[in-house]
Amino acid sequence: MLDEIGGVSxxxxxxxxxxxxxxxxxxxxxxxxxxxxNDEKTPQTLVTFLAFVGEQMGGQARGLRDGGNPxxxxxxxxxxxxxxxxxxxxxxxSALPYSELSRFxxxxxxxxxxxxxxxxxTILTACRTSEVLAAxxxxxxxxxxxxxxxxxxxxxxxxxxxxxxxxxxxxxxxxPRIKGSSLLFPGSRNGRPISNMAMLxxxxxxxQKDLEDGGKGWRDSNDRVITxxxxxxxxxxRCRGSLLEERPAGKATCSDVGLG
Numbered sequence: 001m002l003d004e005i006g007g008v009s010x011x012x013x014x015x016x017x018x019x020x021x022x023x024x025x026x027x028x029x030x031x032x033x034x035x036x037x038n039d040e041k042t043p044q045t046l047v048t049f050l051a052f053v054g055e056q057m058g059g060q061a062r063g064l065r066d067g068g069n070p071x072x073x074x075x076x077x078x079x080x081x082x083x084x085x086x087x088x089x090x091x092x093x094s095a096l097p098y099s100e101l102s103r104f105x106x107x108x109x110x111x112x113x114x115x116x117x118x119x120x121x122t123i124l125t126a127c128r129t130s131e132v133l134a135a136x137x138x139x140x141x142x143x144x145x146x147x148x149x150x151x152x153x154x155x156x157x158x159x160x161x162x163x164x165x166x167x168x169x170x171x172x173x174x175x176p177r178i179k180g181s182s183l184l185f186p187g188s189r190n191g192r193p194i195s196n197m198a199m200l201x202x203x204x205x206x207x208q209k210d211l212e213d214g215g216k217g218w219r220d221s222n223d224r225v226i227t228x229x230x231x232x233x234x235x236x237x238r239c240r241g242s243l244l245e246e247r248p249a250g251k252a253t254c255s256d257v258g259l260g
Contacts, residue, residue: 092230093227093229093230094219094220094222094224094225094226094227094230095220095226095227095230095231096218096219096220096226096230096231097220097221100218104218105120105123107206107210107218108120108123108206111202111206113202114185114186114194114198115185115194115198115199115201115202116202117171117174117175117185118132118133118184118185118194118198118199119199119202119203119228120171121135121168121171121184122199122228122231122232123231124165124167124168124171125147125162125168126231126232127149127160127162127232128155128229128232129196129199129228129229130153130196131149131153131154131160132184132185133185133193133194133195133196134153134183134193135147135149135183135184135185135193136182136183136184137177137182137183137184138182140164140172140184142164142169142172142173145163145164145169146161146162146163146164147161147162147164147168148160148161148162149161149162172184196228199228200227200228203218203225203226203227203228204225206218207219207225207226
C-alpha cells in the first residue's frame, strides 16, 4: 500500500500532502471493495508510520512530507470512506470444530468411494481441494515419502512439497490405478478429475446420516453444513498452536496433529 501512496524514504524529495491523500484514499477504497477486515486498523497503521516520519524523523523539516497526518481516521478518513456496515465482508468457509474432528474422521473412514478418499487426503494434507483433485501419480514419490505439487498448480506459483505421513501412505497404497489416466482421482470425463461437488455431496450425505443416527450432523458453530475448504484453515490454526516449535510454518500436516 505504501507504494500506492507514494512511499517515503530519506532519498526522496518532499511528497506533497495532497499526493499522499489522493493515493491513500484510492488504495483504501480498493482494499475495502475486496477483502474487508478492520476498517480502522489499516489507516491506524499508516497513522503510526506517517507520524514516525513526520515527527520522530523530522519529516516536515527534512522535506519528506508536508501538512498534517493524512492517514488519521477520526475526523478525516471516516468522512471520505463509506461506513464499515456498507463495505463488503468476506465469509469464511464453514469448518468443523476441532473437538469434532476425531469423530468425523472415524465416520469418514466408513465411507467408500473416490470422493471420500479425496476428502480424507485434503484433510490429512491441509491442501486446497483443487490441488488434491488434480494430483498426479508423477508428483508422488513413495520412496522419499513426498508429494511435490508443481508451481503451475499452486496459488503462490511456487513448488509445494508435502511430507507423506503413515496414514497418507496407506491411503495412496489403497487407491486403484486407472488404466489410461495418471490422476489419483480421475472423473468420468477423460483426463479430468472428480469435481469439488463430489466431495460436497459426500459431506452432505454424511451430515444427513449422522442426523438420522441421532447425532448433531456435521455442522459449524453457525449450524452450516461443513465444507472441504474449511478443513484447511482449521488444520492451520491447530498447527500454529501445536507445532511451531517443532516444524517450520506450512510443513505440518493434519495427520501430525492426530487427525489420521
